[in-house]
Amino acid sequence: MNHNIPLAERLRPKSLDEILGQEHLTGEKGTIRKMLDNDALNSLILWGPPGTGKTTLAEIISEQSGRKFFKLSAVSSGVKDVRDVIEDAKKQNLFSGKSPILFIDEIHRFNKSQQDSLLHAVEKGWVVLIGATTENPSFEVVSALLSRSQVYILKTLNFEELEKLANIAFERFNKEENTNFTLQDKQAFIQYSGGDGRKLINSVELVLNYYKNIKTKNISNNDVMAVLQETMHLYDKNGEQHYDIISAFIKSMRGSDPNGAVYWLARMIAGGEDIKFIARRMLILAAEDVGLANPQALVIANNCFQAVAVIGNPEARILLSETAIYLAVSPKSNSAYMAIDDALAYVKKTGNLPVPLHLRNAPTQLMKNLDYGKEYKYAHDYEGNFVNQDFLPEEIKDEKFYEPGNNSTENKIRDELNKKWGKK
Structure with a gap:
C-alpha cells in the first residue's frame, strides 16, 4: 500500500456499481449505464457540486467503453494544449476505431476561444468530450458546444450516503494501517463535508492519522472537531461554506439588511469567490425578490454583471458592494416570480390549450x-x-x-x- 496516495484516491470507485448517490445516472435504469450498455456514447457535460464523482464517472465511462482517456484541467491548460491533445486523439482514432474521450475538468474556466477550439473536433467525432463543472453550463459553456453535448446533473450526497462512505473510509484505514478505531457518531464528519464525498474521506484520513499514535481509539465528535477546526479555512469556495455563505448573502439582501449583505460579500471576496458568480446571483435576486417594486434594480444588477467582467479585481469589489447595498435597500416584491411559476403550473395541468x-x-x-x-x-x-x-x-x-x-x-x-x- 502506497502511503503517498491519498485515501480518497485509493477509494475511488472502479465501476458504476461502486458510485454512491447517482442512481439516476448509474443505477439499473440510469441514463449513463444505458448509454454504455448500448455503446452509444455522445459528448456530455457533468454538472454538480464538488466531491460528487464527476471525474470518477468520466474515468469509468472511458474504461467501460474501451476508449483512450485524455485529461486536461481548464485551470492550467490553454488552446495549444487542447489542439495537441486533439491531434493525439485523431491518431488514436485511426488505430482503435473508437473516438477517444477528452475529459476537461472545470470546463467553466475555459474562455470562449478555448471552448471554440473544441468544436471542430467534437463535430468531426475525433473526440468524445466530457466536461466537468460546478457551475451552471447555461452560463459558463458556449451555446455551440452546449448544443452538441448532453448535460447530466450529479446530486449532492445525502446523509445516508455520506454515512456509508464514512464507514467505508474507516474500514479501509483500519485495514491498511492495522488500527482498530471506532467512532461514536459520524455527524461531525458529515457536517464538515457539506455533501462533498472527497472532503469527507480526506477529513477521516486527517483525523485518524492525528490519533494514530494516541491511545484513544474510540473517536467522538469532539475529538473530530478538535482536529478539523484547526484546518478549516475562512471560506472554501468549492465546499459547504460556498453554499452557506452565498445563501446568507442572498437572504441578507432579500431581508433588506445592507450590513449583512456587505459582510457576506466581503467573506466571499476575501475567499477568492468568482466575481461573475456573485454578480449573477444578484442579477437573479433583482428579478426574483426586488422585481416590479423597483424595476430599475434589474438594470443596475445587469450593468454590474457586465462591468465586473470588464474591470476585474480588485476594483470589482466596489461595483459589487454598490449593487448589493442597492438591492438590499430596495423595496421587495416576488410578484413576477410567483406569476410565472403559477402560469407554468397551470400549463402543466391544462396542457396545450x-x-x-x-x-x-x-x-x-x-x-x-x-x-x-x-x-x-x-x-x-x-x-x-x-x-x-x-x-x-x-x-x-x-x-x-x-x-x-x-x-x-x-x-x-x-x-x-x-x-x-x-x-x-
Whole structure:
C-alpha cells in the first residue's frame, strides 16, 4: 500500500456499481449505464457540486467503453494544449476505431476561444468530450458546444450516503494501517463535508492519522472537531461554506439588511469567490425578490454583471458592494416570480390549450378564410390605447396569474389594472 496516495484516491470507485448517490445516472435504469450498455456514447457535460464523482464517472465511462482517456484541467491548460491533445486523439482514432474521450475538468474556466477550439473536433467525432463543472453550463459553456453535448446533473450526497462512505473510509484505514478505531457518531464528519464525498474521506484520513499514535481509539465528535477546526479555512469556495455563505448573502439582501449583505460579500471576496458568480446571483435576486417594486434594480444588477467582467479585481469589489447595498435597500416584491411559476403550473395541468381565433396570425388566405385574427381589436385604434378583449384561451379566460405586490410601484399598477379590467 502506497502511503503517498491519498485515501480518497485509493477509494475511488472502479465501476458504476461502486458510485454512491447517482442512481439516476448509474443505477439499473440510469441514463449513463444505458448509454454504455448500448455503446452509444455522445459528448456530455457533468454538472454538480464538488466531491460528487464527476471525474470518477468520466474515468469509468472511458474504461467501460474501451476508449483512450485524455485529461486536461481548464485551470492550467490553454488552446495549444487542447489542439495537441486533439491531434493525439485523431491518431488514436485511426488505430482503435473508437473516438477517444477528452475529459476537461472545470470546463467553466475555459474562455470562449478555448471552448471554440473544441468544436471542430467534437463535430468531426475525433473526440468524445466530457466536461466537468460546478457551475451552471447555461452560463459558463458556449451555446455551440452546449448544443452538441448532453448535460447530466450529479446530486449532492445525502446523509445516508455520506454515512456509508464514512464507514467505508474507516474500514479501509483500519485495514491498511492495522488500527482498530471506532467512532461514536459520524455527524461531525458529515457536517464538515457539506455533501462533498472527497472532503469527507480526506477529513477521516486527517483525523485518524492525528490519533494514530494516541491511545484513544474510540473517536467522538469532539475529538473530530478538535482536529478539523484547526484546518478549516475562512471560506472554501468549492465546499459547504460556498453554499452557506452565498445563501446568507442572498437572504441578507432579500431581508433588506445592507450590513449583512456587505459582510457576506466581503467573506466571499476575501475567499477568492468568482466575481461573475456573485454578480449573477444578484442579477437573479433583482428579478426574483426586488422585481416590479423597483424595476430599475434589474438594470443596475445587469450593468454590474457586465462591468465586473470588464474591470476585474480588485476594483470589482466596489461595483459589487454598490449593487448589493442597492438591492438590499430596495423595496421587495416576488410578484413576477410567483406569476410565472403559477402560469407554468397551470400549463402543466391544462396542457396545450388552443390559441383563440382572434389572436392567431393569418399570413395566408386560407387562414383568413378560417377567421384567423378576424375579431382582433388593435389597441392603438381605441382611446387610451386600450380595448377590453380576451387574451387567454376560452377555457381559462378568467384566470389570474399576476397579483401586484403591496408597494408604491405595484399599487399604481393595481390601480391601473382595476381601471382597465375592473374585477377581471
